Amino acid sequence: MERVIRLRLAVLFLEKFAEAAIFPFMALLFAERLGTGTAGLLIFAAFAGATVAGIWAGHLADTRGRRRVLVPAEAGRALAAAALALAVLPETRAADPVLAAWIAALPFLALAIAAGISTPTAEATVIDLATPERRRQIYGAVYWVTNVARASGTLAGAAAYGLWFGWLLAGIAGLAAAVTLALALALVETRPVERPAPFRPAEMLAGYAEVLRDRLFLRYAAGVALSLAVAAQLAHYVAVRLGSLPGTIKLIDWSGLHLALDGPGLFGLLRIENGLMVVALAPLVQILARNMSDTGRLTIGFALFAAGFWVLGWSTDAWLLIGFTALFTVGELLYAPPKLALMAALAPEAGRSRAAAVMNLGFRLALMTGAAGVAAVGHVPPQVMAALFLAGGLLAGWLLVDVARRVEGAAVPGRAARR
Template identity: 30%
Template sequence: MKYRDLHINVKVRLVEAFLVNLVGNMIYPFMAIYFADRYGPAITGFLFVANILIGLFFGLYGGVLADRFGRRKMLRIAETGRFLSLLIIGLANSPWFDSPLTTLVLVLILNGFGGLAFPAMQAMIVDCTTPEDRKFVYSLDYWTLNTSLLIGGMVGAFFFRSYLFELFSAAALISFGSLCLLLFVIRETHFPKSKSAQEKAGEPAPKSQGGGYGMVLRDRTFMLYILAVALLLSLEQIFFNYAGVRLSGEMTTQSLFSWGDQDAKVDGVGMFGILRTENALFVVLLAGVATRWFKRFRDTGVLMAGILVTMIGFAVLAVSNSPWLLLVCMLIATLGELMHTPIRQSYLAEIIPPANRGTYMAMTGLNPVIAQLIGAGSITAGAVVSSWVISIATLVIGLASAGLFGKTLLNLPKRKQAMEAEEALQQGAST
């Protein structure tokens, strides 16, 4: 499988996702600094909680709309909203007009439109791929995400303080390019029939259709999968939250390496920055190699091994202050992510009923929220327990995630048979 062999929508989706994530990484990591300077750290914390909740709410709403009205329509509406939001944010930070309040409101709106687009984007990938090529597509998607993180982070770090207007203007221009792709290139993949049209045609409504989020919450296999992924993602969030605070407070300035008379030293804050960069850089460099290497093994084995490797890497990162051990363990944790990420996303596509892909994909928005809450909680826990306790907790969370994945996969064959039988019934009723 090569990029040129993919469906045109998947090609556009990968490019568009890179552009959207590039804009996000140019802006979002630095908005905490922006609002803390203007409103103080306490209010900024509440703003970021509100931002997460708004993204989740609009994501849940967007999932229903993507199933009801189609993927392309929702993507066009969302990207139009993002473009206009970025344009106004740029004007609110221009040489002619400076309004932090306008920026605040538009950042919340911008995040809402991002949540609105998420289910449609994810559902479209499943619509346009087969089980055989999904691992390749999700590997590319993971690669583009980390590439945008590297590039966007460097651009944002350079321009944010002194060139805010230029930064937001560039972000709006990139968003406009993404909108053009959605307006003129992408094709619709989901053509839902209204209830009256189904009744007129004499077609029964799918069992999986019409239950909304109550139906999804009652889907035990899917909810087990959601919890498994959330716990797995929380391992990285514990590192990003707790380990950063711990390293800044515990790690003394140490020598990283010597070259002649030069001695490169690093403290805890610097080490944390190096580890984050290492994580993104190795994903960019090794994603393609890892995909080709691990495809020769059984998916289930690679998934479980990836979870265990990730768990061990982050457990050591939670307790060690040795620079080179930290670097090695970040490499190990990143390798685990490369192993499990494409496979767990591919399994997700197999357990979602086709008639409600948007709704189900919207519920996956719970994954980062739960993971972020666990990550934030690790900071509070780290204030009262030792780093060894956090490390052991990391191992326990990783094992719990592996156990939940195992239980989900045991239910998969029976679930696939039921969905295939339902789809055959629908096709028979429509002929």
């Protein structure tokens, strides 16, 4: 069990590191060489391909076993990353930058599809092993690894973009190959299937229909998607609103010491604050909150989260923004592990990978609301957006607290909890 959990955390780190290091910067590369319209279409195609692949893989992992899906998916990730590296490396790419970008588009799409296949399968593997006693601990580790991987991946991508970007991709391909080898040698099947049935689209649709008939699971999925939609606005609405502020914002003006930041600089400071707090404080918060109930952590966490985003939606005061960024980060540290752990309690045993695929679809749709946030800058008053953030955060918390209460209060997990 411990070995499988460690392998899952390794896959998770690679997945989130690669996502942060590759996708934003490949979008920038496509925009520079092919134009923003074409780049947008390629990113959308990657999103659509990963989504469809995840839905298909979720069904296969539930009907054929996790190992049969996860190992080939990780091998595909390694091959796609290697092909993308070859297309991007200055030593091997085509002399024509436009042609080179089009050559890179195919392995880029393949990489997104491989990630889409891997994600719900790997998540279902953890759900298979996450006993009620260890869910908080396991999902606390999942949350921490996710944030460390995203932060380090973003830094690596930003530092390598340009001459060294291809070598970064080659390194990711090497890591993916090592993870694939480890999975092939050490991954124990957590859902054995003696006689895998042939793929039938009608069976797949029936399996997803069964997952979607669970009203409590749908309530959970809605709460998670809503919380992600609010959180996504940090990198979209808040970033653009602060980035478009004129002049500078005073940070320190005391005893001859003067420090002011422009809008983009202030937003960068808030992102650094958020990232450092998550990486440094996540283990400490889990220790301090270990005796709190899930409902208590969700209630307090979402209250802090909603209050923090309410201020980030309208304020231009540097210290107020810094203080409430810390507040929403602490809230996120409190609610994230129990929120993730609820998935293990709710996912039906015969459809765990399909449930994970549904959650990943909700995650991707929630992130798309970031575009609406960007479009709202300059057209919707900040106080209105702040009120929407507050309402969205509180509603997400209410939904998830209600789900947690039903799960905790069910004498027999399952049917009684889902009424």
